[in-house]
Each structure stands twice: as structure tokens, then as C-alpha cells.
Amino acid sequence: MPKKDQPVSLPVLRRLPRYYRLLEKLESEGVERISSIEIAKQLGLTASQIRQDLNCFGGFGQQGYGYGVSPLCKEIGNILHLNENLTAVLIGVGNLGRALCGYLSGEAKGITLIGLFDKNPNAAQTASGLPIMNVDKLDDFCKERHPRVAILCIPGENAQQTAEKLVNLGIEGFWNFSHTDLRLPDNILVEDVHLGDSLMTLGYRVWDSDASENNRNGGAEK
Amino acid sequence: MPKKDQPVSLPVLRRLPRYYRLLEKLESEGVERISSIEIAKQLGLTASQIRQDLNCFGGFGQQGYGYGVSPLCKEIGNILHLNENLTAVLIGVGNLGRALCGYLSGEAKGITLIGLFDKNPNAAQTASGLPIMNVDKLDDFCKERHPRVAILCIPGENAQQTAEKLVNLGIEGFWNFSHTDLRLPDNILVEDVHLGDSLMTLGYRVWDSDASENNRNGGAEK
Numbered sequence: 001m002p003k004k005d006q007p008v009s010l011p012v013l014r015r016l017p018r019y020y021r022l023l024e025k026l027e028s029e030g031v032e033r034i035s036s037i038e039i040a041k042q043l044g045l046t047a048s049q050i051r052q053d054l055n056c057f058g059g060f061g062q063q064g065y066g067y068g069v070s071p072l073c074k075e076i077g078n079i080l081h082l083n084e085n086l087t088a089v090l091i092g093v094g095n096l097g098r099a100l101c102g103y104l105s106g107e108a109k110g111i112t113l114i115g116l117f118d119k120n121p122n123a124a125q126t127a128s129g130l131p132i133m134n135v136d137k138l139d140d141f142c143k144e145r146h147p148r149v150a151i152l153c154i155p156g157e158n159a160q161q162t163a164e165k166l167v168n169l170g171i172e173g174f175w176n177f178s179h180t181d182l183r184l185p186d187n188i189l190v191e192d193v194h195l196g197d198s199l200m201t202l203g204y205r206v207w208d209s210d211a212s213e214n215n216r217n218g219g220a221e222k
Numbered sequence: 223m224p225k226k227d228q229p230v231s232l233p234v235l236r237r238l239p240r241y242y243r244l245l246e247k248l249e250s251e252g253v254e255r256i257s258s259i260e261i262a263k264q265l266g267l268t269a270s271q272i273r274q275d276l277n278c279f280g281g282f283g284q285q286g287y288g289y290g291v292s293p294l295c296k297e298i299g300n301i302l303h304l305n306e307n308l309t310a311v312l313i314g315v316g317n318l319g320r321a322l323c324g325y326l327s328g329e330a331k332g333i334t335l336i337g338l339f340d341k342n343p344n345a346a347q348t349a350s351g352l353p354i355m356n357v358d359k360l361d362d363f364c365k366e367r368h369p370r371v372a373i374l375c376i377p378g379e380n381a382q383q384t385a386e387k388l389v390n391l392g393i394e395g396f397w398n399f400s401h402t403d404l405r406l407p408d409n410i411l412v413e414d415v416h417l418g419d420s421l422m423t424l425g426y427r428v429w430d431s432d433a434s435e436n437n438r439n440g441g442a443e444k
Contacts, residue, residue: 013427018419025402079426172428180247195415198397199413206411207308
């Protein structure tokens with residue numbers, strides 16, 4: 001039985017969705033059981049790390065048998081609350097906002113988009129079957145529908161002010177795609193997706209690996 | 223002078239874009255200098271961590287004066303190779319692909335999109351001024367133009383095969399938005415943006431904070 005009352009550390013938590021994704025894929029392929037060694041191989045982790053992680057929730061494996069794919073997938077889904085329903089609003093319905101609408105109304109689990117907002121909504125436009133409302137309707141909407149999560153796809157310069165307003169309207173967590181670090185009260189949860197940071201990191205690593213290779217080749221031109 | 227030959231550890235590297243973003247914003251606001259304490263406050267880090275990070279590159283600060291915003295911003299930009307030109311192709315021009323095209327041809331630095339590919343390109347369609355080509359043109363294109371980075375916005379089930387093909391065509395790094403963990407040779411750099419994982423993590427944290435609050439309130443309903 002999982003030890004549900006124990007807090008999960010953030011590094012463990014960040015691995016859980018990877019386990020879930022792999023198990024879901026294996027389940028769809030009809031795989032019935034898998035060893036920690038095989039999970040490790042597929043995810044580039046160590047088998048002992050995987051056993052340790054899954055033990056945080058009481059462990060589901062049997063020595064010599066491995067893990068049952070379906071029960072483990074279901075259990076991790078439960079831990080991640082994927083069968084529950086977190087209500088969300090999305091602010092900023094540009095290309096990125098639309099891409100996220102598609103994802104949220106398609107394969108994403110555990111979250112339901114209930115309102116879309118934009119500064120300049122086109123009256124006739126919808127996304128994922130929802131009307132796009134003017135941001136000045138946000139107050140009334142939140143007071144009536146009590147969304148818990150806000151997805152920010154707006155420019156960095158407006159993000160802090162909008163986020164503060166949303167906190168006052170009861171938003172508990174942010175999925176932040178705005179290019180800025182939000183400064184919010186400690187009890188507010190922020191999951192940043194800083195695309196620019198990720199791209200700059202990739203760029204550095206590609207140039208750096210180039211330089212290392214040149215060094216290994218005695219500085220010769222590639 | 224920065225110690226350019228020393229490798230930067232991944233945790234330090236991941237903080238550099240955050241410094242760069244902050245410094246760029248301060249520069250645009252006309253701020254001339256900033257202390258490590260103020261940088262720390264704005265980014266939620268400690269001043270000693272910031273001094274330590276910037277020392278990796280030889281340090282640019284003077285005691286009692288702080289850091290010159292413009293020179294530090296320029297130097298971090300150089301370290302991140304933002305003034306150089308990494309060529310990239312993007313595969314999968316759906317809503318997310320289009321959002322990334324907009325970002326890459328707008329505010330992103332250090333990278334140039336030179337080719338767009340899709341499984342079902344509409345002959346007349348373009349994005350960011352580039353034609354969208356059929357993926358079967360990828361071989362010829364890479365042999366002629368030698369892009370160094372590939373941006374994958376395709377479904378998870380096709381990603382591994384496409385990535386392997388691109389590695390054979392000379393791609394050195396991937397910005398991976400496909401919902402799968404790529405298994406590629408060690409010298410190939412992969413920067414994953416797993417939106418689903420980030421969303422699941424946020425969901426867990428919101429529910430978990432809810433549970434902790436209920437526990438603090440003696441289990442009473444909120």
C-alpha cells in the first residue's frame with residue numbers, strides 16, 4: 001500500500017510523470033510486467049533509484065517478478081491525481097495558447113480548461129470549443145467559477161501584474177509560459193516553462209561540445 | 223577576464239539564462255549597476271550563490287560597487303553564444319510549431335530557423351516567412367544546408383525514428399517537445415520540454431498543498 005501521507009521530494013516528484021508516460025506506453029503495447037532494470041534502461045536512470053523512488057509510495061514490485069505495468073501505472077496516476085479534476089483558465093490565446101488548448105482538451109489528464117481570456121479577443125473566435133473572453137471579464141468569471149490554476153501565455157511585462165490579480169481571485173497555481181520569474185506569496189505554486197532558457201541552454205551545450213571536440217582534436221578545425 | 227576554458231556545470235548553466243533575462247530587462251530600464259544581493263532577491267537565490275556562479279567566468283563585480291549591468295549582460299550573452307548563429311530545422315508545424323516559429327524569428331537570439339517540415343504540408347502555407355516542406359525533403363535539405371539543431375514538435379510515437387534519422391543527417395542537438403524520452407548516442411545533446419510532465423508536477427503540487435492545508439486545519443473541510 002502506498003504511504004500516501006508522506007511528502008514526496010521534488011526530484012522524486014519530477015520523475016513520476018516520466019514513469020507514468022513509460023508505463024502508459026507499455027500498457028498500450030500490451031506489456032504486462034517490467035523489471036526496475038528495464039525501466040532504468042528505458043529512462044536512463046539506475047535500477048536502485050527506481051526501486052527507491054517507488055518505495056516512497058510503499059513499492060509495488062515483487063522480487064523476481066518485477067512490477068505489474070497496469071497496477072503501477074494506475075497507482076502513479078492516482079498519486080499524480082490524474083483522475084481528479086483541476087479547473088484552469090488560460091490567459092493569452094496566441095499560437096502558444098492555442099497549442100496548449102489543443103493539448104489540454106486532448107491528451108492531458110487531471111485538468112479541465114474552463115475559461116480562455118485574451119486582451120484582444122475576436123468576438124467570433126473559440127479554441128477547443130470555448131469562447132475567448134476579454135481579460136476584463138476575468139474578475140467576474142473567477143468569482144463565479146473558482147478556477148484553481150492559471151496558464152499564463154502573455155508577454156513577460158504584463159505577467160507579474162496579471163498573476164498578482166489572479167492570486168487575489170483565488171488562483172492556487174500557475175503554469176507560467178511568460179518569459180519572467182513571478183514573485184508571488186510562498187503558498188502559491190508556480191511551474192515555469194521558460195522556453196528561452198531551455199533554448200539558450202541547448203545552444204551553449206552544442207557550442208561547448210563543439211569546442212571540446214576541437215580541443216580533443218588538438219584544436220584542429222572540424 | 224572570464225575563464226573560458228573551464229567547463230560550466232549544468233546547474234550553473236541553467237541559471238545563466240535567468241541572469242541574462244534579468245540583466246537584459248534591467249538594461250532596458252536604464253539600470254547601470256546591481257549588487258549580488260539585489261540579483262539574489264529578484265531571482266530567489268542567495269547572493270553568495272550568485273557571486274560563486276559569476277566567479278566561474280572570472281567574475282565581473284567590484285566590492286562595494288556591484289556589477290555593471292551592460293557589461294555583465296554582454297558577457298553572459300557571449301558565454302551563451304547568443305551573438306553566434308546556430309542553424310535549426312523545425313519538424314511538425316502545428317500550433318506549437320507555429321508558436322515556436324514566432325518566438326524563434328522574434329525575440330530568440332543565437333539561433334536561426336532555416337527549414338520547416340511537416341508530414342502534410344499545405345503547399346501554399348508558410349510560417350515566419352519560410353515555406354513548409356514535406357518531411358521527405360529532409361534528407362536533401364540537411365545534406366545541402368547542414369542544420370545543427372532540430373526542433374521536434376511531432377507526436378511521441380514518431381519522434382525516436384525521426385531523431386535517429388536526423389542524427390545520421392548530422393544534427394548535433396535536439397529541442398524536444400515530443401512526449402517521449404529520446405534514446406540517442408551520448409554525444410548528441412537533447413533539451414527536453416516535456417509539457418505533460420510539467421503539468422502533472424503542477425497538478426500534484428496543487429493537490430498536495432491542499433492536503434497539507436487540510437492537515438494543518440485538523441482535517442477540516444476548506
